[in-house]
Amino acid sequence: MAESLPDSLLSVRNIETYYGPIMAIRGVSLDVPKGRIVTVLGANGAGKTTILKTISGVMDPQKGSVTFEGAEIQGRDPDWVARRGIAHVPEGREVFPFLTVRENLLMGAFARSDRAAVAEDLDMVYGYFPILKERAEQQAGYLSGGQQQMLVIARALMARPRLMLLDEPSLGLSPILVKEIFGIVRRLNEEQGVTMLLVEQNANMALQTANYGYVLELGRIVMDDECGRLLESDDIKEFYLGVKKDAVRGKKRWRRKKTWR
Amino acid sequence: MELIQVLVAGIAQGCVYGLIALGFVLIYKATEQVNFAQGDIMMLGMFAAFTLIAIAGFPWWLGALIGIAITGVFGFILDAAVLRRIIGQPQFAVIILTIAVGFIFRSVAGGVWGADPVSFDTPYGGMVITIDENETGRTVLDVAELAIILGTVVLVGALYAFFRFTRIGVAMQASSQNQLAAYYMGIPVKYVISLIWGISAAVSCIAGILLAPKIATFDPDVGFLAITAFAAAVIGGFGSLPGAVLGGLIIGITEQLAQAYLPGEYARSIAPISGFIILLVVLLIRPDGLFAQIQRKKV
Numbered sequence: 001m002a003e004s005l006p007d008s009l010l011s012v013r014n015i016e017t018y019y020g021p022i023m024a025i026r027g028v029s030l031d032v033p034k035g036r037i038v039t040v041l042g043a044n045g046a047g048k049t050t051i052l053k054t055i056s057g058v059m060d061p062q063k064g065s066v067t068f069e070g071a072e073i074q075g076r077d078p079d080w081v082a083r084r085g086i087a088h089v090p091e092g093r094e095v096f097p098f099l100t101v102r103e104n105l106l107m108g109a110f111a112r113s114d115r116a117a118v119a120e121d122l123d124m125v126y127g128y129f130p131i132l133k134e135r136a137e138q139q140a141g142y143l144s145g146g147q148q149q150m151l152v153i154a155r156a157l158m159a160r161p162r163l164m165l166l167d168e169p170s171l172g173l174s175p176i177l178v179k180e181i182f183g184i185v186r187r188l189n190e191e192q193g194v195t196m197l198l199v200e201q202n203a204n205m206a207l208q209t210a211n212y213g214y215v216l217e218l219g220r221i222v223m224d225d226e227c228g229r230l231l232e233s234d235d236i237k238e239f240y241l242g243v244k245k246d247a248v249r250g251k252k253r254w255r256r257k258k259t260w261r
Numbered sequence: 262m263e264l265i266q267v268l269v270a271g272i273a274q275g276c277v278y279g280l281i282a283l284g285f286v287l288i289y290k291a292t293e294q295v296n297f298a299q300g301d302i303m304m305l306g307m308f309a310a311f312t313l314i315a316i317a318g319f320p321w322w323l324g325a326l327i328g329i330a331i332t333g334v335f336g337f338i339l340d341a342a343v344l345r346r347i348i349g350q351p352q353f354a355v356i357i358l359t360i361a362v363g364f365i366f367r368s369v370a371g372g373v374w375g376a377d378p379v380s381f382d383t384p385y386g387g388m389v390i391t392i393d394e395n396e397t398g399r400t401v402l403d404v405a406e407l408a409i410i411l412g413t414v415v416l417v418g419a420l421y422a423f424f425r426f427t428r429i430g431v432a433m434q435a436s437s438q439n440q441l442a443a444y445y446m447g448i449p450v451k452y453v454i455s456l457i458w459g460i461s462a463a464v465s466c467i468a469g470i471l472l473a474p475k476i477a478t479f480d481p482d483v484g485f486l487a488i489t490a491f492a493a494a495v496i497g498g499f500g501s502l503p504g505a506v507l508g509g510l511i512i513g514i515t516e517q518l519a520q521a522y523l524p525g526e527y528a529r530s531i532a533p534i535s536g537f538i539i540l541l542v543v544l545l546i547r548p549d550g551l552f553a554q555i556q557r558k559k560v
Contacts, residue, residue, distance in 0.1 A: 079448055079450060090442065098439055106431070111447035175514070
């Protein structure tokens with residue numbers, strides 16, 4: 001079993017997670033170094049969301065360990081994990097629909113008692129997402145999809161997390177909004193120093209935003225590398241970025257195999 | 262004027278239904294569990310107050326306060342020790358469990374306090390206010406009924422402020438609107454839900470203590486009142502707190518009007534079921550209830 005890297009904020013070792021009898025995660029290990037953005041790519045049903053749920057405690061792994069800041073956290077309740085400093089931004093914009101935008105944001109800071117700093121952070125997230133300031137007193141259920149996505153990211157930020165788990169922030173958003181949101185994710189990482197674990201289907205966006213990437217297939221990590229190199233990899237290009245090499249004429253497409261199968 | 266008397270009695274009765282309905286709705290909103298033991302929790306609260314005031318000799322206000330506190334703690338423990346275990350089970354399991362728990366409470370109360378009607382003294386019990394004395398008649402108002410109305414207004418105001426302005430109150434709303442997201446915020450959802458059970462139990466105890474001087478005596482079956490209160494909650498939209506109180510008021514006033522103005526035979530037979538007639542009509546016209554909060558998720 002590999003030891004966790006010294007600068008690793010979060011390290012996941014050989015976790016196996018089940019949905020009833022179905023094994024969704026088949027021995028995944030990954031590391032998230034402090035201050036970096038790490039991404040997990042994979043198709044529908046590869047197990048990306050399950051990894052995040054296992055880290056944040058919504059699901060418990062049958063085997064393996066999740067270590068955050070040197071302490072094992074697997075099998076704990078999700079609210080305990082959240083208070084420990086991990087903010088999970090689930091897919092599908094899980095806002096509190098009948099609370100106002102401002103109340104939603106303040107709920108993000110529920111576990112904090114430093115009121116003055118919370119007020120500062122409220123201004124800080126309004127700076128990143130000015131639209132939320134405009135809509136502060138509106139019920140969150142009436143925001144558009146993109147605004148709700150901004151709200152859940154901002155709300156997670158209000159907890160001053162040391163690690164943020166971002167699940168499919170691009171889901172169902174227009175290309176221009178996707179660009180805007182990933183731009184903000186990047187700025188948050190650079191300016192606020194928030195470490196991020198980003199799960200995405202939009203491989204292109206994810207690889208351009210993150211520093212390091214893992215490729216997940218059917219519950220296993222099949223490839224991992226610096227994002228720059230993943231972007232150059234032929235397999236990634238063909239299967240995740242949809243770039244086909246026309247230059248190799250005559251070569252039958254089906255003869256090219258994914259290297260990991 | 263007789264009409265004013267009838268209306269005051271109806272509003273008071275409706276407030277009691279409304280408070281019990283509030284208890285149903287609080288729990289339903291937070292957990293999607295329907296607590297059919299709600300009325301029996303109220304009954305236990307009333308007997309707790311009876312024990313403290315009539316047997317142990319506490320002054321009324323102190324006995325009532327302690328009784329409310331005990332019932333609240335009891336509700337908290339009931340969730341933490343029993344209901345929490347069946348989270349994730351099908352809805353009917355919860356329904357059957359709470360019905361069973363209600364039966365147990367009733368028979369235990371029958372064993373401890375007996376099946377005979379009991380009562381405890383309320384300082385304003387039996388007092389009336391007489392106004393508007395002239396040839397056409399006078400209006401006699403029961404102070405117990407006025408106290409119910411006043412108590413309900415104060416309690417509903419306090420609950421509103423609590424849910425709107427305190428951090429734990431907003432966290433309760435958050436937990437009931439999106440439980441998973443609440444977990445992700447670090448809100449201790451299980452504790453919050455138990456707390457809501459506690460509040461719900463305390464509210465029904467208050468309803469019972471306010472009701473006690475109006476009905477003079479009560480026995481372990483007093484909790485059956487909650488069936489009508491359940492109808493009130495459904496009329497209000499089952500999930501809307503103002504709706505629950507309003508549903509209670511509608512039923513209470515209708516019952517009293519039917520009682521007073523329907524011809525003899527009908528008054529006796531129709532009045533007790535008038536709430537359910539309204540329930541049928543409301544469900545036919547607005548199947549979601551009068552004040553349903555409906556949220557469609559954006560994709």
